[in-house]
Amino acid sequence: MSLSRSTQLEYTRRVKFFSYSSSMFSLSVMPYILFKTGIGVQSLALQVAFCSVIGLFTFITPVLLHLITKGYVVRLYHNPETDTYTAVTYNALLVEKKTVFHQKEVSVPDVSKMFTSFYANQKSLLVNPMLFPVPHDYDHLMGYDKPFSFDLDELDKPDGGKQEQEPKTKGGR
Secondary structure, three states: OEOOOHHHHHHHHHHHHHHHHHHHHHHHHHHHHHHHHOOOOOOHHHHHHHHHHHHHHHHHHHHHHHHHHOOEOOEEEEEOOOOEEEEEEEOOOOOEEEEEEEHHHEEOOOOOEOOEOEEEOOEEEEOOHHHOOOHHHHHHHHOOOOOOOOOHHHHHOOOOOOOOOOOOOOOOO
16 A cells, blocks of 8 residues: 655655756766866866866755655555555665565654654654555554553653562662
């Protein structure tokens, strides 16, 4: 069962492709611009400054774009029998990368992060909750459908309060 809309999610691939192609175009046109404008004949400092500015936009833009969108889930599939999910993301070369994880392996960060909805197997993933046709599917993925307790003592323990407490002696030990 697919949980996302392909028309909106294809934009990630298109934007990355446009960024890569514009970078390749600027790399191929840079020698022509250098020699036609006369910068190729002038001082070395001016050449370095010009190439640095062009290189900044040529190389940094695709790298930043990849760092921002590498965890964006373009498709998400759920197998209800095994309660496993398959998240499809794009790598730096625009090849689909599949991450398979169980719902028990999902952890939601305590503090909301800009490009992370949850972690699955220590990999940060970003999903848009508005793209889930059934809101319960998103709730189940994030673990919001599990019972919870308002007991503050349980929050302090690493396993959620499932350990047995040792009785305290008179000395407070």
